Amino acid sequence: MSKATFYHAGCPVCQDAEKNMLGFLDPKVDVEVVDFNDDSSRISEAESAGVKSVPALVLNGQPYHINYGASMEEVKNG
Amino acid sequence: MSKATFYHAGCPVCQDAEKNMLGFLDPKVDVEVVDFNDDSSRISEAESAGVKSVPALVLNGQPYHINYGASMEEVKNG
Numbered sequence: 001m002s003k004a005t006f007y008h009a010g011c012p013v014c015q016d017a018e019k020n021m022l023g024f025l026d027p028k029v030d031v032e033v034v035d036f037n038d039d040s041s042r043i044s045e046a047e048s049a050g051v052k053s054v055p056a057l058v059l060n061g062q063p064y065h066i067n068y069g070a071s072m073e074e075v076k077n078g
Numbered sequence: 079m080s081k082a083t084f085y086h087a088g089c090p091v092c093q094d095a096e097k098n099m100l101g102f103l104d105p106k107v108d109v110e111v112v113d114f115n116d117d118s119s120r121i122s123e124a125e126s127a128g129v130k131s132v133p134a135l136v137l138n139g140q141p142y143h144i145n146y147g148a149s150m151e152e153v154k155n156g
Contacts, residue, residue: 002101002102004102016140017142020137020138020140020142021137021142023080024080024082024103024104024107024137025102025103025104026102026103026104026105027104029102059098059099059102060098062094062098064095064098064099064144064145065144065145065146066142066143066144067142067143068143
């Protein structure tokens, strides 16, 4: 089973990407959306996966940064 | 029908993204892969859609820049 985790921080770039991109994913993919505003404990997990900015999509462990909303430093200090 | 166009320029970042990301897309999506090395006439079309760097995925007209391979200026001058 393919696993996709979409990490975001509620910024407008993130919300746009979430709404549009997730609709293009295969329905068979196990998609999880993580908003750091709701669960900041997931930040370290995202950084371990190589996430440097949000929004980011981690596909089977490989991070893909999408456009640019905010750096992880901004997420942690925001 | 949803339309996805993946623009790239053959760089390693592009090839990795193409191989991994396209496998996550819904099989019902009409996916087109455009390599500027094969068809430089598509560069202006990509720029019109808002593509500023490759690899980029344009989903129903909305551009999403993925990680970072090369700027469009580098593509044009390369």
